[in-house]
Amino acid sequence: MSVSTGQPVPDFTAIATGDTTVTLSELKGRQVVLFFYPKASTPGCTTEGGDFRDHKEAFEAANTVILGVSRDGLRAQENFKAKQAFNYELISDKEETLCGLFDVIKLKKLYGKEHLGIERSTFLIDAEGNLAREWRGVKVPGHAQEVLEAAQALHAG
Template identity: 80%
Template sequence: MSLAIGQVVPDFSAPATGDTTVTLSALKGQQVVIYFYPKASTPGCTTEGGDFRDRMAAFDAANTVVIGVSRDGLRAQENFKAKQDFNFALISDKDEAVCTLFDVIKLKKMYGKEHLGIERSTFLIDKEGKLAQQWRGVKVPGHAEEVLAAAQALHQQS
């Protein structure tokens, strides 16, 4: 089931870096960017995370929290965050509950073999908890800028 633009995103709680739990309802009143990436410490995911990291001051100014999500374990997420100096939480979604909620697990092909994996996707949730915008099948170059522009525009409307 895919979420529709304007629909309230169902609440969830998930383990995250820094020995924390991210609960969507606790972020009400702020905009939230949730981006899903296939695997910690791989080149595309490192670039994407760095692009968000380098724009955090602008996201903060637009009252927007950024959260990264993958199926990696917490230790892998902690190492990835520390090594890349990410200034936002990374969720460990080993049971795929958050991935399933956002419908980002897709059949992918690598080296001729099919497997289920995360389709690189980003979701912008407004301060009321409704889905404002979504990007699926994301290409990393220029993506963080596009998400930031959408977050800034949404912030200005509110």
């Protein structure tokens, strides 16, 4: 069972960096960007995370919270966040609860070997808790800007 655009996103609680727990229902009234990335501290994920970091003020002006999600453990997420000076929290989804909810685990090929991994994907949840937009198979360049523009348009109504 995965979420569909226009449908309510089931409430979830997840552990995140900064000794925090993220509960979707507690963010009601604000828009939420959930970006799923394959692995902390890898080049593409570092670039993507940095792009969201650099747009954080504009996202906040559009009443939007940014959250990064990967299957990395909390320590790896904390290190990644600190090293890259990310100004938002990262969710550790080792049990793949959120990955499953948003259906981002895909069969991938690396050096001729197949494995299951996170397909780089981003989801924009509106202030009522409904899935407003989704981006799958994301290419990093320009992506954070595109998500920001969607968040701004949604916020403007």
